[in-house]
Amino acid sequence: MDLQLTGSRIIVTAGASGIGLKIVERFLAEGASIYICDIDRDALEAVKEKHPLLKIGVCDVADRHSVASMFNEAVTSLGGLDCLVNNAGIAGPTGAFHEIDPKDWDRCIEVCLTGQFNCARLAVGHLKQSNNASIINLSSAAGRFGFPNRAPYSAAKWGVVGFTKTLSMELGDFGIRCNAILPGPVDGPRIQAVIREKANAKGQTSEDFTKTWLSLASIKELIDPSQLADLVAFVASPLGRTISGQALNVDGDLQGLM
Numbered sequence: 001m002d003l004q005l006t007g008s009r010i011i012v013t014a015g016a017s018g019i020g021l022k023i024v025e026r027f028l029a030e031g032a033s034i035y036i037c038d039i040d041r042d043a044l045e046a047v048k049e050k051h052p053l054l055k056i057g058v059c060d061v062a063d064r065h066s067v068a069s070m071f072n073e074a075v076t077s078l079g080g081l082d083c084l085v086n087n088a089g090i091a092g093p094t095g096a097f098h099e100i101d102p103k104d105w106d107r108c109i110e111v112c113l114t115g116q117f118n119c120a121r122l123a124v125g126h127l128k129q130s131n132n133a134s135i136i137n138l139s140s141a142a143g144r145f146g147f148p149n150r151a152p153y154s155a156a157k158w159g160v161v162g163f164t165k166t167l168s169m170e171l172g173d174f175g176i177r178c179n180a181i182l183p184g185p186v187d188g189p190r191i192q193a194v195i196r197e198k199a200n201a202k203g204q205t206s207e208d209f210t211k212t213w214l215s216l217a218s219i220k221e222l223i224d225p226s227q228l229a230d231l232v233a234f235v236a237s238p239l240g241r242t243i244s245g246q247a248l249n250v251d252g253d254l255q256g257l258m
């Protein structure tokens, strides 16, 4: 299937590793021009070495000054903008909500939710000039269910869904689409760390905890990040031109979180 993304100009936040990198590599395979920002300079440089065509910049999405200079550089080097993928997010603290450090609450909301606002507000002016404009925000199954001991993360990810649906309504008249992707547990080092912490808290092995967790899904497997990348590419492409305001679940039909 030709996704007609050749030459598309795309910014992916936190694109130096994890799901973001899978998305970047998928877009590269489609012939798109990509700018990635990340907070981790070493990871960015390693990715640039592997994919020399990528444009890169260090940026903390929670820092508005840093986002403003990143956007200037990104849009100038890409020659415009067709798609923003707001992928940056952190796990935040694990613990009962009344026992976590309020600074950890703030940081989680600032990166996972406010970071998307910081980027989207600067993207709009450029996206208005594109004829295939969209914003794709990474939420989570934690943006559809309660997630015990992960209150800031869950609150931020529910916030992402409200933000996405509102942007879709505000930006539709400018031809800009906005969608959220809600992955279940995605295979990779980050989810293994989350599983270890949760298993420890319950006095279980990681293996047993994973099995119990997946028993809550109809399709009992961790999500392959390349599936998310395929979905993001389709939604960003002209083939997805009437898909907007959606909270798209990729979670094996998960029925809850624990």
Ligand code: NAD
Residues within 6 Å of the ligand: 013, 014, 015, 016, 017, 018, 019, 020, 037, 038, 039, 040, 043, 059, 060, 061, 062, 087, 088, 089, 090, 091, 111, 138, 139, 140, 141, 182, 183, 184, 185, 186, 187, 188, 190, 191
């Ligand atoms: P990850 O923890 O692997 O991190 C990916 C990248 O984010 C890293 O390169 C890191 O340096 C960068 N980063 C961290 N803080 C940043 C900041 N403030 N500014 C810019 N870059 C920053 O993440 P991931 O697992 O690939 O998740 C990507 C997105 O998908 C997140 O929004 C996450 O909440 C969401 N998500 C992940 C899972 C999962 O199971 N991994 C499930 C559901 C949703």
